[in-house]
Amino acid sequence: MTPHARQEVILRHLRRAGSATLQEIALSTGASRRTTLRDIGSLREQGFLIHGDSGRGGGLRLDPTSMTLTARLSVTEVFALLIAVASLRAAGTLPFGSLADTGLSKIERALAPEQVRDFRSLLDCLHVGQLSPLQDLKSVGQIDPDLLASFERAFLSRCRMRFCYTDRRGETSAREVEPQALLVLPPLWYLVAWDPSRDGFRHFRTDRIAAPVAVNDLPFRRRRVPFEKDICPYAELERRARPA
Amino acid sequence: MTPHARQEVILRHLRRAGSATLQEIALSTGASRRTTLRDIGSLREQGFLIHGDSGRGGGLRLDPTSMTLTARLSVTEVFALLIAVASLRAAGTLPFGSLADTGLSKIERALAPEQVRDFRSLLDCLHVGQLSPLQDLKSVGQIDPDLLASFERAFLSRCRMRFCYTDRRGETSAREVEPQALLVLPPLWYLVAWDPSRDGFRHFRTDRIAAPVAVNDLPFRRRRVPFEKDICPYAELERRARPA
DNA sequence: AAAAAGGTGCCACAGTTTGGCACTATTCAT
DNA sequence: ATGAATAGTGCCAAACTGTGGCACCTTTTT
Numbered sequence: 001m002t003p004h005a006r007q008e009v010i011l012r013h014l015r016r017a018g019s020a021t022l023q024e025i026a027l028s029t030g031a032s033r034r035t036t037l038r039d040i041g042s043l044r045e046q047g048f049l050i051h052g053d054s055g056r057g058g059g060l061r062l063d064p065t066s067m068t069l070t071a072r073l074s075v076t077e078v079f080a081l082l083i084a085v086a087s088l089r090a091a092g093t094l095p096f097g098s099l100a101d102t103g104l105s106k107i108e109r110a111l112a113p114e115q116v117r118d119f120r121s122l123l124d125c126l127h128v129g130q131l132s133p134l135q136d137l138k139s140v141g142q143i144d145p146d147l148l149a150s151f152e153r154a155f156l157s158r159c160r161m162r163f164c165y166t167d168r169r170g171e172t173s174a175r176e177v178e179p180q181a182l183l184v185l186p187p188l189w190y191l192v193a194w195d196p197s198r199d200g201f202r203h204f205r206t207d208r209i210a211a212p213v214a215v216n217d218l219p220f221r222r223r224r225v226p227f228e229k230d231i232c233p234y235a236e237l238e239r240r241a242r243p244a
Numbered sequence: 245m246t247p248h249a250r251q252e253v254i255l256r257h258l259r260r261a262g263s264a265t266l267q268e269i270a271l272s273t274g275a276s277r278r279t280t281l282r283d284i285g286s287l288r289e290q291g292f293l294i295h296g297d298s299g300r301g302g303g304l305r306l307d308p309t310s311m312t313l314t315a316r317l318s319v320t321e322v323f324a325l326l327i328a329v330a331s332l333r334a335a336g337t338l339p340f341g342s343l344a345d346t347g348l349s350k351i352e353r354a355l356a357p358e359q360v361r362d363f364r365s366l367l368d369c370l371h372v373g374q375l376s377p378l379q380d381l382k383s384v385g386q387i388d389p390d391l392l393a394s395f396e397r398a399f400l401s402r403c404r405m406r407f408c409y410t411d412r413r414g415e416t417s418a419r420e421v422e423p424q425a426l427l428v429l430p431p432l433w434y435l436v437a438w439d440p441s442r443d444g445f446r447h448f449r450t451d452r453i454a455a456p457v458a459v460n461d462l463p464f465r466r467r468r469v470p471f472e473k474d475i476c477p478y479a480e481l482e483r484r485a486r487p488a
Numbered sequence: 489a490a491a492a493a494g495g496t497g498c499c500a501c502a503g504t505t506t507g508g509c510a511c512t513a514t515t516c517a518t
Numbered sequence: 519a520t521g522a523a524t525a526g527t528g529c530c531a532a533a534c535t536g537t538g539g540c541a542c543c544t545t546t547t548t
Contacts, residue, residue, distance in 0.1 A: 021524070021525090023524090034508070037526070052524090054513070054525045055515025055516055058514085149308060265492090267493090279538070281494080284494095284495095297545090298492085298495085298545040298547095299492065299545055300493065301547070302493045302546070
């Protein structure tokens, strides 16, 4: 058994049992007393608060705040969770306040330094509005399952995104744009992108996007996205829905 | 540099560059060609899809679906994220469908077998309703930041929970109950618990709970929580708010 | 055919982990 | 007081593992 696996076993054992003696733990990992003690030391160095009680009836206890799970999530999944939390916070329907914040900052703390930059820029490109459920929007389609992943890849590596778009009038065209932001106005999501062929910003309703792919060729620069009402064609909708 | 750290560097490098030759990667980690190749092998064993192209102009590519971040989250944070995702799914305001599902199953896949049981039972005890924002509920307070952690500890280790509760009439009393479920009716959360001193189920509005702690002494058995309207005093509210 | 790339097997050396031992400090029961 | 049970430390030799170099194979492009 590798040291890392052994340490996971120790954490699980401590979490489950609440308190355990060194002997018990050593038995559960199959390692010697000495090695177990070294493992405990290593875990403490990693920031786990493990309290030791000497003497008869003593043992080791894992501080409740140190009980963690290690999750390996794809970037897209973290992104999706991020949107979930941000939406809830924006909607204000759940008393999430501090919870959501600790969640985000903890995720950030768990990432490698290089990943934090990506995380931040994804967070920055995400705009969540407060559109309540609208009665006059019956025809909300399914979002292409590849959309988030494509957007995130294109956005992070600053390469163009290509897809088929069906506009309001039902006309379909092939687009190749520079993705700049994601606008969430529940229940609709919009991709905000610079369209080079039209030399201007465009909003694309994500449920009208088909077959999105990130194109690796052409790197582009980020632009300041104007979120003024005259740029966002749906700001009016949002204003209408918001309780004055 | 430890093997694990080196492998992280390799993943970052591949994720960033899209494609890289063995030489480039070896240079970035400082290890030899042979060791790098061994690291790649190890990553593949861990489930990362790394594609290799022989020949001139070839190189190694990390499959986009394998781009992961490792996050170490406390159980409570995973629980909070879980509630966030479940709420969104229940509300149906976001076209989250498949996304939310993959998110949950991926979290589950990332957990150790023993942890999956806890994850499942937390998922099972979570009931999310569809209460829309109510105009007549102005006085929603803040939820005690320790509440989720205390509930989760008490629920998982089947021990009682103690707190101060201020009821509808403003009267405060000390309670000691067996937590059975968490009922989320946005924007309100309710703790559903068996109250031994009253020999029945009680619903506690979480924003009226103060100083929650898990009491380690008395283990109890889980009960089937009746979610019929005559048990839940707020079902009426929910019915009223739901669009008929 | 040659060059450039990934991939495998082998081996000796270097470095790390491991278990045992002796030891100290603390706590509790008798 | 004494002894037993517990956490914790220092040290060392043996066992194990990771590492880098080498020769060699396969595939692809020029």
